[in-house]
Amino acid sequence: MAEKKEKKPLDLNRRQMPKQPPEVRKYNFNEVAFGYPEDVAVEEAKRCIMCKKARCVQNCPVEIDIPAFIQAVADRNFAEGIRIIKQKNCLPAICGRVCPQEDQCEKTCTLVKKEGQLAIGRLERFLADWEARQGHVEMPDIPEWTGKNVAVVGGGPAGLTVAGDLILRGHRVTIFEALHRLGGVLVYGIPEFRLPKEIVNREVEYLKRLGVEVHTDFVVGKTRTIDSLLEEYDAIFVGSGAGLPWFMNIPGENLNGVYSANEYLTRLNLMKGYLFPTYHTPIKAHRRVAVIGGGNVAMDCARSALRLGAESRIIYRRSREELPARFEEVENAEEEGVIFDFLTLPLRYIGDENGWVKEMVIQKMELGEPDDSGRRRPVPIEGSEETWPVDAVVCAIGNSPNPLIGTTTPGLKLGKKGNIEADEETGMTSREKIWAGGDIVTGAATVILAMGAGRKAANSIHDYLMGGNGHGNGADDGSGANTASDANAGADQNTT
Amino acid sequence: MFRILACRMIVPNMHILTVEAPAVAREVQPGQFIIIRAEEEGERIPLSVSDWDRERGTVTTIFMSIGRTTHRLARLRSGEYLPTVVGPLGNASEIEHFGTVLLLGGCYGIGSLYPIARALKEKGNRVFVVIEARSSYLFYWEDRYRMLVDGVHHITRDGSKGIKGHIGRVPEILASLGEPVDRVIINGCTFCLKRGSDATRALGITTIVDLNPIMIDGTGMCGVCRVTVGGETKFACVQGPEFDGHEVDWEELSQRRKTYMAEEVIPLRTSKCEEHMHGEEHERKEKHGQAAAPGEPPGRERKQPQHTGEVS
Numbered sequence: 001m002a003e004k005k006e007k008k009p010l011d012l013n014r015r016q017m018p019k020q021p022p023e024v025r026k027y028n029f030n031e032v033a034f035g036y037p038e039d040v041a042v043e044e045a046k047r048c049i050m051c052k053k054a055r056c057v058q059n060c061p062v063e064i065d066i067p068a069f070i071q072a073v074a075d076r077n078f079a080e081g082i083r084i085i086k087q088k089n090c091l092p093a094i095c096g097r098v099c100p101q102e103d104q105c106e107k108t109c110t111l112v113k114k115e116g117q118l119a120i121g122r123l124e125r126f127l128a129d130w131e132a133r134q135g136h137v138e139m140p141d142i143p144e145w146t147g148k149n150v151a152v153v154g155g156g157p158a159g160l161t162v163a164g165d166l167i168l169r170g171h172r173v174t175i176f177e178a179l180h181r182l183g184g185v186l187v188y189g190i191p192e193f194r195l196p197k198e199i200v201n202r203e204v205e206y207l208k209r210l211g212v213e214v215h216t217d218f219v220v221g222k223t224r225t226i227d228s229l230l231e232e233y234d235a236i237f238v239g240s241g242a243g244l245p246w247f248m249n250i251p252g253e254n255l256n257g258v259y260s261a262n263e264y265l266t267r268l269n270l271m272k273g274y275l276f277p278t279y280h281t282p283i284k285a286h287r288r289v290a291v292i293g294g295g296n297v298a299m300d301c302a303r304s305a306l307r308l309g310a311e312s313r314i315i316y317r318r319s320r321e322e323l324p325a326r327f328e329e330v331e332n333a334e335e336e337g338v339i340f341d342f343l344t345l346p347l348r349y350i351g352d353e354n355g356w357v358k359e360m361v362i363q364k365m366e367l368g369e370p371d372d373s374g375r376r377r378p379v380p381i382e383g384s385e386e387t388w389p390v391d392a393v394v395c396a397i398g399n400s401p402n403p404l405i406g407t408t409t410p411g412l413k414l415g416k417k418g419n420i421e422a423d424e425e426t427g428m429t430s431r432e433k434i435w436a437g438g439d440i441v442t443g444a445a446t447v448i449l450a451m452g453a454g455r456k457a458a459n460s461i462h463d464y465l466m467g468g469n470g471h472g473n474g475a476d477d478g479s480g481a482n483t484a485s486d487a488n489a490g491a492d493q494n495t496t
Numbered sequence: 497m498f499r500i501l502a503c504r505m506i507v508p509n510m511h512i513l514t515v516e517a518p519a520v521a522r523e524v525q526p527g528q529f530i531i532i533r534a535e536e537e538g539e540r541i542p543l544s545v546s547d548w549d550r551e552r553g554t555v556t557t558i559f560m561s562i563g564r565t566t567h568r569l570a571r572l573r574s575g576e577y578l579p580t581v582v583g584p585l586g587n588a589s590e591i592e593h594f595g596t597v598l599l600l601g602g603c604y605g606i607g608s609l610y611p612i613a614r615a616l617k618e619k620g621n622r623v624f625v626v627i628e629a630r631s632s633y634l635f636y637w638e639d640r641y642r643m644l645v646d647g648v649h650h651i652t653r654d655g656s657k658g659i660k661g662h663i664g665r666v667p668e669i670l671a672s673l674g675e676p677v678d679r680v681i682i683n684g685c686t687f688c689l690k691r692g693s694d695a696t697r698a699l700g701i702t703t704i705v706d707l708n709p710i711m712i713d714g715t716g717m718c719g720v721c722r723v724t725v726g727g728e729t730k731f732a733c734v735q736g737p738e739f740d741g742h743e744v745d746w747e748e749l750s751q752r753r754k755t756y757m758a759e760e761v762i763p764l765r766t767s768k769c770e771e772h773m774h775g776e777e778h779e780r781k782e783k784h785g786q787a788a789a790p791g792e793p794p795g796r797e798r799k800q801p802q803h804t805g806e807v808s
Contacts, residue, residue: 178582178715354751
């Protein structure tokens with residue numbers, strides 16, 4: 001098959017995904033991109049040159065067999081395509097939308113050198129949406145119960161991945177979620193216009209149908225401790241995610257109208273504040289909103305503020321080149337009319353007589369020598385202070401890991417910032433039977449990295465539960481998801 | 497879903513809610529709170545826990561009907577369900593043998609101090625309670641306290657019981673006890689917490705307050721509950737809710753609590769019909785009444801306050 005392809009001339013025309021026009025979408029919360037129509041998806045898939053050594057797969061945190069699913073799309077065998085993806089990834093509709101593919105699979109696509117890299121993420125999304133649209137969701141076989149129970153703490157991307165992987169290997173899995181909905185950052189953080197909540201619910205329902213038990217409104221560390229859960233469960237995965245939001249510790253940050261990104265986005269997304277008063281949690285429609293930070297979260301906040309009717313600006317202390325946000329999101333924000341103030345640092349906020357922020361004092365910066373991160377360090381320009389009118393500030397500069405588990409689990413080794421220390425390859429913590437992954441280990445990162453950590457932890461947990469030491473490949477054939485041999489291994493050991 | 501076992505008005509505008517939440521009931525300690533949603537579209541609001549029954553798996557809270565969520569909550573009846581009851585959240589009260597402790601409660605704080613009083617007595621403290629209200633008919637759980645503590649004192653704004661005036665008159669009660677007080681613990685609205693702390697500052701008595709900022713998740717994620725204590729920003733949901741009352745920036749807390757005052761009013765204006773449905777609502781009184789009133793036609797019928805002496 002590959003030989004035939006080589007003779008074809010290279011098609012470098014990366015197919016565009018239709019989007020809502022900026023002047024329309026800036027006034028609504030509906031999803032920005034519509035996804036590929038079928039024919040365009042097939043055209044795009046046919047551009048793949050089917051490298052023998054698929055470097056895209058090596059660069060995928062969950063090692064999806066990318067060429068295989070692309071080939072299935074090219075052959076119009078969509079059912080096979082989604083089946084291939086789901087062997088490795090139980091949340092394809094989500095990953096197809098929010099993964100930073102340009103830094104992962106698409107970055108190492110052979111066509112990238114000619115600037116025509118394959119739109120792998122868009123094709124993943126296409127298949128997931130195709131499956132949902134045609135209505136019949138293929139359910140995989142579930143092996144006999146291994147007799148083992150696993151508790152997953154936190155129903156975000158890491159926890160959902162662990163749950164999906166382990167239920168397919170015959171373990172019983174229970175997710176404990178602190179909020180009233182599963183999904184973690186997928187439901188409280190990422191806005192509707194980037195990831196419709198219906199899609200998250202769809203993936204969550206899929207896991208429930210597979211038999212994953214769910215306890216929402218359950219705060220591990222408070223409602224029950226990890227040690228108490230260990231009396232019932234053979235292994236625990238902790239993926240409790242983001243914790244206390246960071247502020248800059250400058251004057252005026254506790255004024256009314258100064259929000260953490262977590263608060264701003266939670267009000268909007270989890271609590272559906274944009275539908276107030278139908279939904280009861282209010283969010284203010286400010287006139288001038290300044291979002292501090294340059295990551296994806298900052299873009300989400302700025303674009304949300306815009307949709308609520310504000311003049312919305314991003315305040316970032318470095319320059320455009322250093323923006324950590326995905327290029328696509330920056331581009332979307334610019335198209336919609338978000339104003340970017342680069343090389344700008346907030347110094348303090350000034351409030352009115354009622355304690356509401358009314359002005360911010362900023363300082364202009366210039367780029368100096370590279371710092372530890374390799375990016376050029378922003379240096380203040382003296383005498384460049386300015387006072388700008390604002391009526392809301394959203395601080396999107398990150399957060400520390402959630403403190404509730406670390407402080408209530410004796411013997412669990414924590415890092416300097418309160419993150420749980422876990423082995424990078426296995427997710428094992430300093431305590432037996434406890435694994436961890438996602439933001440609780442790494443600090444604020446991406447959905448797919450959390451899922452990758454969940455995948456590794458699930459492999460290790462499975463190995464441990466089947467009698468291994470959590471490192472070996474004895475019980476794991478390396479495929480990452482259920483196989484006949486896994487299932488049989490499980491069943492054999494627990495014939496009672 | 498969490499089944500309501502009892503929900504009734506205990507004194508005008510103040511309601512007692514008992515709900516089945518076995519996981520919370522098993523772990524809850526004095527001073528902790530829960531977060532509830534009253535309906536699927538509802539807000540998440542924190543409520544102090546006033547009592548619990550570990551065996552029956554129930555949690556009891558006393559709340560004031562003051563905003564959209566508490567109005568809705570007050571209309572719910574036994575057998576109905578709450579979509580969310582999560583907890584116990586926040587740190588437990590520091591309970592030790594302090595010596596003599598004075599508890600100061602107003603509004604719902606009268607209820608939420610009760611588990612603290614019980615725990616302090618178990619540790620062998622002498623415990624006195626001062627309860628404060630606008631008028632004597634707004635007191636509840638007096639008999640519960642009388643059976644538990646070493647003395648119950650009253651402050652009413654109209655002088656109908658005990659000392660006439662505000663919580664600021666608590667130094668007179670402290671002086672009248674005839675023994676030094678080692679610790680004061682205050683629970684109630686922000687105004688009550690502030691005035692109580694102001695009153696004890698000059699006396700140099702350690703004063704602990706149970707703060708009540710706006711919260712969403714209650715687990716240290718959203719950061720809306722931040723308060724300034726001793727010049728430092730603290731997150732009340734995971735680092736509180738109890739803090740040193742002499743160190744709290746009260747002005748900031750009061751302002752932050754008012755952030756969504758306007759939004760609280762909008763739904764009350766637009767859903768008047770629904771508000772009247774069960775006919776058990778009372779006018780929002782005091783300062784909140786005034787804040788809620790603009791634009792409303794006056795002359796809404798005011799019911800006589802019902803006196804419910806006995807509470808299960």
